[in-house]
Amino acid sequence: MGSIRGFLDIGIGANLSGRVVFEFFEEAGEAVLENFRSLCLGKVTGLVRGKRRALSYTGCRVYRVIAGSYLECGDFELNNGDGGSSVFGGYFKEAPNTRRHSYAGLLSMKRMGAEGFGSQFFITFGRNPQLDNQHLIFGRVVEGMEFVRAIEHVAVDARNVPRVEVGVLRCGLLLYNPKQADRMSKQRDLVNNLMESLRPQESESDDDATEEIRCLYTGKVIKKRSLRADTAAAIGKQYLNDALGGKSIHLVPHYDAESEYQYYVESEESTDVQPPTTAPSSPSDEVSESDDSVSSDDDDGDETDPVALKLKALSNRLDECSRLNHEAVAVENELGGDAKKLNEHYRDVLGLREDNSTVNFNRNPGLNKAAIAVEKQHDRELKKEKGKSFGWNVFNQDALYRAHKKRLKETTFNRDEYELQKAQMGDKFYQPGITTVEPTEAAKLSVVRNLEKQYKQREKFSRRRALDDDAKDVSYINQRNRVFNQKLDRAFKSHTAEIKQNLERVGYTYDDLILLPGFISGPISDVNLASNLTRKIRINTPIVSSPMDTVTESKMAIELALQGGIGVIHNNLTLEESVEEVRKVKRFENGFIVDPYTLTPQHTVEDWMTIRDKYGYRSIPITTNGRRGSKLEGIVTSGDVCFVSDKSTKIEEVMTREPIVGKHPLTLQEAKKILFEIKKGVLPIVNDNGELVSIVSRSDIKKNRKFPNASLNENSQLLVGVAISTQSGSLEKAARLLEAGADVLVIDSSQGNSVYQIDLIKQLKQTYPNVQVIGGNVVTARQAKNLIDAGADGLRVGMGSGSICSTQGVCGVGRPQATSVYYVSRFAREYGNGCPVIADGGIRNSGDIMKALALGASCCMLGGAIAGTIESPGDFFYHNGIRVKQYRGMGSKAAFMTARHKTQNSGSIRRYHMEEDQPMVSQGVAGYTTDKGSVNTLIPTMMQAVKHGMQNIGFFDIPSLHEGLHSGSVRFEVRSHNAILEGNVSTNLMMQNQS
Incomplete structure (x- = not known):
C-alpha cells in the first residue's frame, strides 16, 4: 500500500515555475x-465571496515572504x-504538537487566533522559534x-508582500508505491544510458545543437543553450510513460537521506497526458530511412531489437523537438521583441477570446497569464526609461493642444510652412517632443524680453524656461511647479532623508526624534519581535540585560531567558x-x-540535603x-528521606534500587513519553x-x-552570556566559561x-x-570597522549615554545615542554583512x-x-519610606573597589582602561532605584508596547x-523642546499609580 504526498506547482512571475512536494506527519x-489534502x-465545494465554487489552493497567492523565516x-x-x-x-x-520549527522546509498550519485553524499555512526558510506552540507542523x-529558496529571494515591499506575482498554479496529491521503485530505477538507468548515447550527436550539427535565447524587449542574445539537452529530460519522462502503460511519472531527486523513495506515480485519473501511439513524423525520418537503405545486411536484425527501436524513436522525437524549438525562435525573432505583437501572437496560438483577456489570477490562473505578464513587464520597463513624469508626458491631449495654441500666439513664423507641416504629420503633430517650424530671431528675442520682465516683476520661478546655449527652439513646456514640488517633497516625503543629512552636523538622542505613523495592515498579533543577537544566535525578544553588578547575575539571566531575551553576567x-553563575543558568532548564549532581551509596542523607x-x-x-559514566545503583528522592531522622544514614539504606530507566540512545520526545x-x-x-x-526532569x-x-x-x-x-x-577565563556552557562572550570595554x-x-576566533563574540562599545563607523x-559577531553601541554614566561629562568623549545607533548599524549592514547591533x-x-530598533538596532541592552x-542582585531597603535597591555604574568608585577586591584590578577597572598605581577617575555614579517588581511582568508589558509601536508605523517584524x-x-521627525514637553505627561496633573 503506498503513502500519500501533496504537491503545489508554484509560479514566480510569468516564466518561472516549479513543483514542491510534501510528506505528511501522521501524528499531526x-x-x-x-x-x-481536501x-x-x-x-x-463552498461559498467564496457569495459564490459556490470548489475550495482549492489553486490560484492562491503567496502573500508574505520573510527571508530567513x-x-x-x-x-x-x-x-x-x-x-x-477550512473545508x-x-x-x-x-491541539498543537510538540514539534518545533527548527529547520527549513517545514509545513505548518497557521493558527487564526483563538478561533483555531483554517487554510493558511507556512513553509519555513529556517529556524522559527516564535512559531512554536502556536502553529501546527504537519509536514x-x-x-x-531549491524552488522554495528561490521564493525566499523574491523582492518584497515594506509589508513583505512579493513585488512579483507568486502563486499556486496547480495542486494535488501523489501516490508513492514502494513496490515499483526497483523496476522504475532500472527503467531510469536505461533511459540515462540512451541519453548518454545521444550526446555525441549534439555537437555534430551546429544548426540543431544550440539556440539563441533573446530578450523579449531589446532583442539582444542573453545566452545559448542546447536544444537536445533541454528536451532530454522530457523525452526520458515520455519513455517512462510508455513503459508504465500511460501513467504519468514524476521524476524526483534523492533529496532526503532517510527516505528510500525515488519516484512519485500519479493515478491515471489525475493526468491528461497520453502516451503517443507512433513516433512523430519529422524530416529526420527520411534521413533515417536513407541511412537504413545504405546500411549492410547485418543491420537488418536490429529492427527487431526493442532497445534499437526505442533509441530510434527517441532520436526522431529529438529531431521533432529541435524543429519546433527553431520555429518558436524564428517567430520571436520575426516579431522583433515587440511586446504587443508577442501578446497578440500568444493569444492567437492559445485561442484566447477578447472577453477573457482580463481574467484575474484568482479565478483563472490559466493560459493568458504569460501574455498579460509580458505586457505588464514591458510597460514597467518603459516607465523606468522615461523616469519621472514631468513636462509633456504629464498633460492630457486637451492640455497639449491649448499649450500649443498659446505658444503659437507668442511666436512669429511662416504660416504656410506651419500649415504644410501640420497637414503632413497629421496626429503626430501634437505628440510630445515634436519640433515645429523654426521660429524667427525676432520671436526668440521677444520671448527672452518677456521672460526677463517676468523675473523682475515676480522674482519667482516661471513656468517657461529661458533659452540657454543648447536650446534650439522655444517650443518647450518646462517642468511644472518645480519649486512647489521641492517644498512638497520636503514637507511630506523626506523627513528621514532630512534627518540623515542633519546627522552629519547634529547629534540626536531618542527624545529628539519621533516616528511618524504609517499604514496598519494587520492585527498586533502578527507582530514578530524575533531578532539576531549575533550572526548565529537569534532570540525571540530583542532585550539583553547589561553586564553590571547591580543588574545581571544568574537569577536575572534565567528570568530574562525565559521571556525570550538573554542576560549577560x-x-x-x-x-x-x-x-x-553560568552553571546555575544552564541547569535551570534542560x-x-x-552533567547531573550524583552521589555514591556511601554518602549520607546530610550530603543529599546539602545539594537540595x-x-x-x-x-x-x-x-x-559518584560520577556520570559509572554504573547506576539507584536514585534518592525527597520521598525516600522524608521520614529519616538520622542525617548520618547511608544513602544505600534509603535509595530506590533498580529505578525505571530509559535506554540510550533515545530522543527527547521518547524520554518525555516514558516520564508521563x-x-x-x-x-x-x-x-x-x-x-x-x-537524566531527564519532569x-x-x-x-x-x-x-x-x-x-x-x-x-x-x-541561553546565557558572560562579560x-x-x-x-x-x-584562559573564556575557556573555562565556554566549558561551563556560556553561549556568547561579551568583551566589556567603554571604548x-x-x-x-x-x-x-x-x-578567541582562532x-x-x-x-560567538560581541565587541564594543563603539559609536562611530571607524571603531566598528x-x-x-x-571577527566580532555583534557590536555594542553607546558611550556615555547611560543614566548612571558620566563619561561624556568627565572625559568630554562620546556621542548622542540615536546618532550612534543609526551610523553604526548602517555601516554594519553595508560593510559588515549584516552584523547585528545592540543599542x-x-x-x-x-x-x-x-x-532604537527603528534606527537599525537588532537588540536593546537594558540597565x-x-x-x-x-x-537584580542586591537586597531591598527603605529610603524615606520608599522600597529601593542599589544601582550603580560600572565606572563608579564603588564598582572599582569591588573589582579591586575580587578580581585583582580586572572587571570594571579594566573596562575603563585603568592602570595600577594611577588615580582612579570615576566615570559613573552610585545610587538607588525604586522597586520595579518582577521581570516576568515588566518585560512582557514593555514588549507589548513595542508591538503597538510597530503596528502604528506599519511594520510587523524587525528585518x-x-x-x-x-x-x-520609516519616517522620523525632529522635535523641538516644546514638542518633547508636549509628548510627555503634563506636570499639572495629580497622577494615580495604576499598577
Whole structure:
C-alpha cells in the first residue's frame, strides 16, 4: 500500500515555475491532514465571496515572504492573509504538537487566533522559534526545496508582500508505491544510458545543437543553450510513460537521506497526458530511412531489437523537438521583441477570446497569464526609461493642444510652412517632443524680453524656461511647479532623508526624534519581535540585560531567558563565581541533563540535603563512584528521606534500587513519553552496560510549556552570556566559561576600538572558531570597522549615554545615542554583512526601545530600566519610606573597589582602561532605584508596547523595519523642546499609580 504526498506547482512571475512536494506527519492530527489534502484535491465545494465554487489552493497567492523565516500562503478567499476558512466550514480546533520549527522546509498550519485553524499555512526558510506552540507542523518538503529558496529571494515591499506575482498554479496529491521503485530505477538507468548515447550527436550539427535565447524587449542574445539537452529530460519522462502503460511519472531527486523513495506515480485519473501511439513524423525520418537503405545486411536484425527501436524513436522525437524549438525562435525573432505583437501572437496560438483577456489570477490562473505578464513587464520597463513624469508626458491631449495654441500666439513664423507641416504629420503633430517650424530671431528675442520682465516683476520661478546655449527652439513646456514640488517633497516625503543629512552636523538622542505613523495592515498579533543577537544566535525578544553588578547575575539571566531575551553576567566576579553563575543558568532548564549532581551509596542523607538546599535538586542519581559514566545503583528522592531522622544514614539504606530507566540512545520526545507513563519526577538514561549517561526532569518539561518563547540552545538549555575583560588571562577565563556552557562572550570595554580588544577577538576566533563574540562599545563607523575586521559577531553601541554614566561629562568623549545607533548599524549592514547591533544605553522606556530598533538596532541592552527588580542582585531597603535597591555604574568608585577586591584590578577597572598605581577617575555614579517588581511582568508589558509601536508605523517584524529605514519607508521627525514637553505627561496633573 503506498503513502500519500501533496504537491503545489508554484509560479514566480510569468516564466518561472516549479513543483514542491510534501510528506505528511501522521501524528499531526486527522483534521489538519484531511483539511490540507481536501484543499489540494479541490473536490469540496463552498461559498467564496457569495459564490459556490470548489475550495482549492489553486490560484492562491503567496502573500508574505520573510527571508530567513517563512512564507505564507493558502488564503483562497481574500488572498491577503485575512481569510481562508477550512473545508469543514469555518475554523476548527486542534491541539498543537510538540514539534518545533527548527529547520527549513517545514509545513505548518497557521493558527487564526483563538478561533483555531483554517487554510493558511507556512513553509519555513529556517529556524522559527516564535512559531512554536502556536502553529501546527504537519509536514515537510521532500522535493523542490531549491524552488522554495528561490521564493525566499523574491523582492518584497515594506509589508513583505512579493513585488512579483507568486502563486499556486496547480495542486494535488501523489501516490508513492514502494513496490515499483526497483523496476522504475532500472527503467531510469536505461533511459540515462540512451541519453548518454545521444550526446555525441549534439555537437555534430551546429544548426540543431544550440539556440539563441533573446530578450523579449531589446532583442539582444542573453545566452545559448542546447536544444537536445533541454528536451532530454522530457523525452526520458515520455519513455517512462510508455513503459508504465500511460501513467504519468514524476521524476524526483534523492533529496532526503532517510527516505528510500525515488519516484512519485500519479493515478491515471489525475493526468491528461497520453502516451503517443507512433513516433512523430519529422524530416529526420527520411534521413533515417536513407541511412537504413545504405546500411549492410547485418543491420537488418536490429529492427527487431526493442532497445534499437526505442533509441530510434527517441532520436526522431529529438529531431521533432529541435524543429519546433527553431520555429518558436524564428517567430520571436520575426516579431522583433515587440511586446504587443508577442501578446497578440500568444493569444492567437492559445485561442484566447477578447472577453477573457482580463481574467484575474484568482479565478483563472490559466493560459493568458504569460501574455498579460509580458505586457505588464514591458510597460514597467518603459516607465523606468522615461523616469519621472514631468513636462509633456504629464498633460492630457486637451492640455497639449491649448499649450500649443498659446505658444503659437507668442511666436512669429511662416504660416504656410506651419500649415504644410501640420497637414503632413497629421496626429503626430501634437505628440510630445515634436519640433515645429523654426521660429524667427525676432520671436526668440521677444520671448527672452518677456521672460526677463517676468523675473523682475515676480522674482519667482516661471513656468517657461529661458533659452540657454543648447536650446534650439522655444517650443518647450518646462517642468511644472518645480519649486512647489521641492517644498512638497520636503514637507511630506523626506523627513528621514532630512534627518540623515542633519546627522552629519547634529547629534540626536531618542527624545529628539519621533516616528511618524504609517499604514496598519494587520492585527498586533502578527507582530514578530524575533531578532539576531549575533550572526548565529537569534532570540525571540530583542532585550539583553547589561553586564553590571547591580543588574545581571544568574537569577536575572534565567528570568530574562525565559521571556525570550538573554542576560549577560557581569565581570566583577572571580573566575569560580562566574563559572558557577553560568552553571546555575544552564541547569535551570534542560533537555537531557548531561552533567547531573550524583552521589555514591556511601554518602549520607546530610550530603543529599546539602545539594537540595544549595542547588534545589531533590532527585539525585546514585552511581558506583559518584560520577556520570559509572554504573547506576539507584536514585534518592525527597520521598525516600522524608521520614529519616538520622542525617548520618547511608544513602544505600534509603535509595530506590533498580529505578525505571530509559535506554540510550533515545530522543527527547521518547524520554518525555516514558516520564508521563511512569509518573516520576526524573528519568535516568543508561547505556547497555547500565552506566548513567544523562537524566531527564519532569520540571523542565513544565517550564517549556509555561515559557514557549524561551531562549534555548540545541539541548533545550537557557541561553546565557558572560562579560570578560581585555586583561591578560582572559583567553584562559573564556575557556573555562565556554566549558561551563556560556553561549556568547561579551568583551566589556567603554571604548572598544583598542589594540587589546582587537587582539583578544582574533585569539578567541582562532582558538574557538564557533564561539560567538560581541565587541564594543563603539559609536562611530571607524571603531566598528576594526572590530568587524577582527571577527566580532555583534557590536555594542553607546558611550556615555547611560543614566548612571558620566563619561561624556568627565572625559568630554562620546556621542548622542540615536546618532550612534543609526551610523553604526548602517555601516554594519553595508560593510559588515549584516552584523547585528545592540543599542546599549539611553533607554528609559518602551518608546526608546522602539526608536532604537527603528534606527537599525537588532537588540536593546537594558540597565536602569530593569535595575531594582526582584531578579537584580542586591537586597531591598527603605529610603524615606520608599522600597529601593542599589544601582550603580560600572565606572563608579564603588564598582572599582569591588573589582579591586575580587578580581585583582580586572572587571570594571579594566573596562575603563585603568592602570595600577594611577588615580582612579570615576566615570559613573552610585545610587538607588525604586522597586520595579518582577521581570516576568515588566518585560512582557514593555514588549507589548513595542508591538503597538510597530503596528502604528506599519511594520510587523524587525528585518522589514530595517529595510524600511534604508528605503525611506520609516519616517522620523525632529522635535523641538516644546514638542518633547508636549509628548510627555503634563506636570499639572495629580497622577494615580495604576499598577
